[in-house]
Amino acid sequence: MNSRILNVLEFDQVKQQLAPYLVTDQGKKTLTKLFPLTNPSKITQRLAETSDAQKIQRLRGGIPIPKLENIEPHLKRIQIGADLNGVEIAQITRVLSTTSEVTRFFAELAELDIELTRAYTFNEELVVLPELTKRFKQAIEDDGRVTDDASEELRQLRQQIRRNEKVIRETFDGLIRGNNTKYLSDAIVTIRNERYVIPVKQEYRGIFGGVVHDQSASGQTVFVEPKQIVSLNNKLRQSQLAEKNEILRILAELSAELVPYQKEIHHNAYILGQFDFMNAKAQYAKQLNATIPTVSEKNEVVFLSARHPLIDQTHVVPNDIVIGKEYQAIVITGPNTGGKTITLKTLGLLQLMGQAGLAIPVAEESQMGIFSQIFADIGDEQSIEQSLSTFSSHMTNIVSIIDQVDDRSLVLFDELGAGTDPQEGAALAISILDAIGAKNAYVMATTHYPELKVYGYNRAQTINASMEFDVDTLSPTYRLLIGVPGRSNAFEISKRLGLPTEIIDQAHQIMDGESQDLNEMIADLEERRKMAEIEYTQLRDEVKEADRLRKELADATAYFYAERDSQIDEAKKEANRIVKEAKEESDKLIRQLRKMQLEGKHQVIKEHQLIDAKTQMNQLQHDEVLQKNKVLKKAKAAKTLKVGDEVKVTSYGQRGELIKSLGNGQWQVQMGILKMTISEDDIEVLQQEKSPKQRVVHTVQSNQQAHVSPQLDLRGKRYEEALNEVDQYLDAAILANYPQVTIVHGKGTGALRQGIVNYLQNHRSVKSFGFAPNNQGGNGATIVVFK
Incomplete structure (x- = not known):
């Protein structure tokens, strides 16, 4: 990508907005190397990294990356055999501990089955050095100080130093208190030449003996190391020198331990920098309310609600910018200060950001293209001074x-x-656009020339556009109108500002007819656009309401099926329990029968005893449930019993024949060789076999007393049975002098409906037939008209 376009579209300012979110030197170095790419696979990877970072930001607040300094110079120094100081080792230790923490962080995400595209791959490249990390964290504090735990020798030396300092403090306390205070300029203990001293007045410098190390600027005070302190200071100094040497030895040892792991530590720092950069991209996207666009292989750019990232997001006006699908050139016309140049820059800058792997301030479902080059010729559109040099430069x-x-x-x-x-300018502009279009490039151009409005209307793959202007408020709305060329609105603005009507009318007459027709066309287009926008808004609201109702219906259906399945499961459990109880009772009855047979000494059980046992088994069913069943009660009430009927006695499970009625709902029933008195509630009439080829036709007494229904319902019936009933029904309807009837066959698989259609086509009395209206069943019913 050419560097000039990055300056023209202010890509570096986007990078400056991103910089404050970085906390590592490696992340800042990655930002300096951030440029738009042209390789589709690399662009997809960059966008995937940003998407992962946004997901982690939403779920866990970001990847745990602390502030990390640049450790490359430190690693180069140990490579040549130099020893690092405490601060340098502390910075490397921070990289080691951060590596361990980040690895644990991603392990937790993996356990939660959080899907990420690129972040896990980066994490796998981290090399955890647990022993080295533990050793360095134990030996070095965050500020670079070597801890007492670094070695046993260092611990003992520091304990000795603390004891010496305590003795010195106690000795000094005896010297600076009491009568000795009058000899001191101030009753304090201070340090000169790394030795503890006290400030003594010049005239009493010999009172305490010892060594004079310094004096004040005025010469009135000398800093004396009393003779009682000299030996103590000597011991303290020796311990301090020993401590210093031990620290140097420890640092050298730690530096040597880093040598075998230089490459791993260097790469860890790089990967942590990439994670830091991903965090920064996610935070920047959150600030802009930006999203990741999909990448169009056909270079069809669809930026929905696109906003310029460098404009205050609370005031910027979003616009839909679409190019590359139905048209490859957009010509934006209209007056200045309407937002044409910002729209131009928005398209270019968002495309640069997307190709650099950044989220862009657009709505969901937006898509970007991949351009090998982006060119721009953008000047100061607000300038009213144009010169030959400026034209030549452009x-x-x-x-x-x-x-x-x-x-x-x-x-x-x-x-x-x-x-x-x-x-000349308009002619040149048209020729330039034609030359660019001949190479199938994508173009967005702004202009003041009215000739280009006609160009945008007539040229293939080219469309006009304009920035909306509110004549009522005399101000631009900054909204991009695709398909509508711009107009100056000079007459409307002048009229609202008070210019006399006669002057405006004269100006209208001066304008040629073609220009007036063009403006009228533009006004008509704007009016149509507004009407379409209103209709679109209403339709969108209706679609949202339909989606809401559909979701509610889906939820209710899911709840119904869940409840139904639950009830079925409960019923199955209850049925299993009843069957289990029945089996236990039946086993008990069988055992009783066997006992009776044994007690009777091989005597055969009589038939009435077996029937009684069978009755007891049948009575295991829950009669109270059946008594509450309204369907069964209704069915029993509807049955009629007569002598000679073949019946089934439900309590015995035996077939029999009705002999005679005994009254009070009792019947005498012949079952085999037995005659028994049975309640009619315990009797079920067996269906008689139908006589073959029996034809039942609705009774018709007269035209005025027809008992044939004008509608035949066949839903739920089998194919052959339904066609047979249609044949009988049509004969009865014709006898009843019906002009037309309705056959309800339902939708189902369509087999019955087709069978009825085939039958009606061959019926000699049918004049015509067709499906019912939608409000009367649609293709689930057929209306038949007779001749």
Whole structure:
């Protein structure tokens, strides 16, 4: 990507906004190397890293990366055999401990089955050095101080130092208190030349003996090391020198331990820097309310609700910018200060950000292209001074663009053809757009020339656009209108500002008819756009309401099926329990029968005893449940019993024949060789076999007393049975003089419906037939008209 476009579209300012979110030197170094890419696979990887970071940001607040310094110089020093100081080792220790913490962090994410595209791959490249990390954390504090635990020798030396300092303090306390206070300039203990001393007045310098190490600027005070302290200071100094040497030895030892792991530590620092950069991209995206666009292989750019990232997001006006699908060139016309140039820059900058792997401030379901080059010729559109040098500069840039452009290029022109004679400028602008279009490049251009409105209307793959202007408030709305060319609105603005009507009318007459027709066309287009926008808003609201109702219905259906399955499960459990109880009772009855047979000494059990046992088994069912069943009660009430009926006695499970009625709901029933009195509630009539080829036709007495229904319902019936009933029904309907009837067959698989259609086609009395209206069943019912 050419460097000029990065400056023109202010890509570096985006990087400056990203910088405050970085906490590692390696992350900042990665930012300096951030540029738009042209390789699709690498762009996809960069976007995936940003997407992972956004997901981690939402779920866990980001990857735990602390502030890390640049450790490359430290690793180079130990590579040549130098020893590191405490601060340098502490910085390397922070990298080691952060590596361990980040590895644990991603292990927890993996256990939670959180899907990530690229972050796990980066984490796998980290090399954890647990023993080395433990050793260094034990020996070095965060500020670089060597701890007492670094070695046993160092611990003992520091304990000795603390004891010496305590003795010195106690000795000094005896010297600076009491009568000796009058000899001191101040009753304090201080340090000179790394030895403890007291400030003594000049005239009493010999009172305490010892050594004078310094004096004040005025000469009135000398700093004396009393003779009682000299030997104590000597011991303390010796211990301090020994401590210093031990610290140097420990640092040298720790430096040597790092040598075998230089490459691993260096790579860990790099990976942590990448995680830091991912964190920063996620935080920046959150600030902008940005999203990850999908990548279009066909370079179809669809930026929905696109916002310029460098404008205050609370005031910027979002616009839908679409190019590459139905058209590859957009010509934006209209007056200045409407937002044309910002729209131009928004398209270019968002595309650069996307190709650099950053989230962009657009709505969900947006998509970006991949351009090998993005070119721009953008000047100060607010300037009213144009000179030959300015025109020449623009033209030189345009010539360079035309030489390099191809079908994978995006070209942005601001005020194309400006800076020269309007007629010549408009002609040049049209020719330049044609030349760019001949190379199948993608173009967005802004212009003031009205000739380009006609160009955008007539050229293939080209569309007009404009920035909306509110005539009522005399201010731009900064909304991009695709498909609507811009107009100056000069007459409307002048009229609202008070310019006399006669002057405006005269101006209308001066304008040629073609210009007036063009403005009228634009006004009509704007009116149609507003109407379409209103209809779209209403339709969108209706679709949202339909989606809400559909979701509610789906939830209710899911609840119904869940409840149904639950009830079935409960019923099965209850049935199993009843069967188990029945089996236990039946086993008990069988045991009793066997006992009776044994007691009777091989006597055969009589038939009435078996029937009684069978009755007891049948009575195991829950009669109270059956008594509450309204369907069964209704069925029993509907049955009629007569002498000679073949019946089944339900309590015995035996077939029999009705002999005679005994009254009070009792019947005498012949079962085999037995005659028994049975309640009619315990009797079930067995269905008689139907006579073959029996034809039942609805009774018709007269036209006025027809008992045939005008509608036949066949739902739930078998195919042959249904067609047979249709044949009988049509004969009865014709006899009843019905002009038409309705056959309800349902939708189902369509087999019955097709069978009825085939039958009606061959019926001699049918004049016509067809499916019922939607409010009467649709294709689930057929209306038949008779001749």
